[in-house]
Amino acid sequence: MFGNIRAVLFDLDGTLIDSAPDLGAAADKMRTDRGLPSFPLERYRPMAGAGARGMLGEAFGMTPDHPDFSVLREEFFLNYESQMTLRTRVFDGVADLVNALVDRNLAWGVVTNKAERFTVPLTRAIPLFQSAATVVSGDTTPHSKPHPAPLLEAALRLQVLPGECIYVGDDERDIIAGLAAGMGTVAATYGYLGARSDAASWGAHAAIKNPLELLQLLAAP
Structure with a gap:
């Protein structure tokens, strides 16, 4: 489906890693x-992709x-910072996907x-990211997504054209x-979407139900 691709870029939480x-x-x-009474993880998981706001x-x-949002947000950040690698794991299939991309x-x-304050120590702690060519955080550029600036920064760092990226x-x-x-766009529907989002309405070029399905969308090497 996607031809002339030289780089694949990913969101982090809910796409590569399960940090919920x-x-x-x-x-x-x-x-x-x-x-207050504790909530089960199932209450939080669908909103994990929205970070502190969610x-x-x-x-x-x-x-x-x-x-009081800004004050509580910083309290949340401090809590998260102290334990952000305790239970977080790479989604099944992601390591195989990354290895296949490297092989190609x-x-x-x-x-x-995610702010660099969290992104840097988190990605350094997970072996998967040793082969990542670039990591652009939410505060790397003056704008965060949905602004295209972070994606354009990543393409610039990789020395590829945006149209050569997914x-x-x-x-x-x-x-x-x-x-x-x-860029070519792919909606990852295996993460935190739950019943609250309709990925089909986003206008992505394609959608995948598990990480390895991405390989089927790429032109043969």
């Missing part, structure tokens, strides 16, 4: 610290326009809205950013 257990635990600690929304019904001499990298993500903002950057 650590994100959920960080938010749930805020509840229990306040004497976790605080689930834990406290709080939106970013709440006057395709560069691969990460473009995430971007794979599990959130609508990933697809919006990829389309705006002029």
